[in-house]
Amino acid sequence: MKLFIDSANVDEIREIAGWGVLSGVTTNPSLAAKEGRDFPTMLAEICGLVDGDVSAEVVATDRDGMLAEAEPLLAVADNVTIKLPLTSDGLAACRVLADRGVRTNVTLCFSTTQAILAASAGATYVSPFVGRVDDVANDGIALLEEICDVYAQAGYGTQVLAASLRHPQHVVQAAAAGADVATLPAKVFHQMVRHPLTDRGLEQFLADWAARTASA
DSSP: OEEEEEOOOHHHHHHHHHTTOOOEEEOOHHHHHHHTSOHHHHHHHHHTTOSSOEEEEOOOOSHHHHHHHHHHHHTTOTTEEEEEESSHHHHHHHHHHHHTTOOEEEEEEOSHHHHHHHHHTTOSEEEEBHHHHHHTTSOHHHHHHHHHHHHHHHTOOOEEEEBOOOSHHHHHHHHHHTOSEEEEOHHHHHHHHOOHHHHHHHHHHHHHHHHHHHHO
16 A cells, blocks of 8 residues: 655655655645645645656636636646545546546545446546544445445446545554555554654663663
8 A cells, every 4th residue: 555645745745754654745726725835836845856747736616617627737747636525526527537638536436326327437536535534433444445345346447545544543543444544644644653662662771772882
């Protein structure tokens, strides 16, 4: 399973990319607005930090508007992936872009039926929102598992991108469910790397080495 970072903050992305674990980036209008910067300029910086796909989302709600917004985004960098909402117009735009060979990420997926439609429209990625499904007292991981199973049985080429992951266990569960990609905020990357036994073990190793050096 590949790991993407869900962020529009250049410093966060640069840091996690420096760990050598990052395969791509997802952004959305909320994350981009939070940064308060010119989006094309910021997007170009982000695309330069990773070799993999960088999802840039349109904000139009009609097919033609989405397609028009996609053009300047695609001109920013070769690794831009166009992010589209899972609506009828979003699916229609996805089909047009997919037929041109443009990579797409169909987002805001909350059901397996929606995921089937995204695959049928030629999406490169479909993004089920695990945490948001949990928020309404349903099982986000169960949904993810079902989508992965259906995709495997149907032979769809669309990759399942597990989104709205809130904690490290979500990441483990997404991998076990068969997700192709997990996208997570920087704070979850930091939670994943830390373990008290690792810290304690490192402290002990360093203390033992310092004691040996002092007695030499």
